[in-house]
Amino acid sequence: MATVRQVQITFDCAEPERVARFWCEVLGYVVPPPPEGFASWADYNGSLPPEQQDAAFACADPSGVGPRLFFQRVPEGKVVKNRVHLDVRAGTGLVGEERVAVLEAEGARLVALGATRLELLPADEENESCLVMQDVEGNEFCLD
Secondary structure: OOOOOOOEEEEEEOOHHHHHHHHHHHHOOEOOOOOOOOOOHHHHHHHOOHHHOOOEEEEEOOOOOOOEEEEEEOOOOOOOOOOOOEEEOOOOOOOHHHHHHHHHHHHHHHHHOOOEEEEEEOOOOOOOOEEEEEOOOOOEEEEO
């Protein structure tokens, strides 16, 4: 039997802090405290060699239940659809028009933070409605 392990989800991106702070707002996550000996992340970042500055950032579930999200700078931009994406559970337990209204309201909140609304996938025989979105760097995610 496998041992249960904690999971960190890592995003490749161009601007790690910007993307991390977006996801903090989406999920109610927080920026972890800076490393010991530093008053802020800006102080820590300034202590790094220039090529390592602004290269990574993270956010975490304040309750410690959800996975830590880690964002690392990469030189190449996003080219194709994600192979893995996050489903943000905004409408759990809701159906029909009530679910769509909640998804659309949350989608509007996220658009104000820099997300892009792509499309509403209507309910079918197997799945409830889902709103497909992109984060501030174009990574797809779903509000469901």
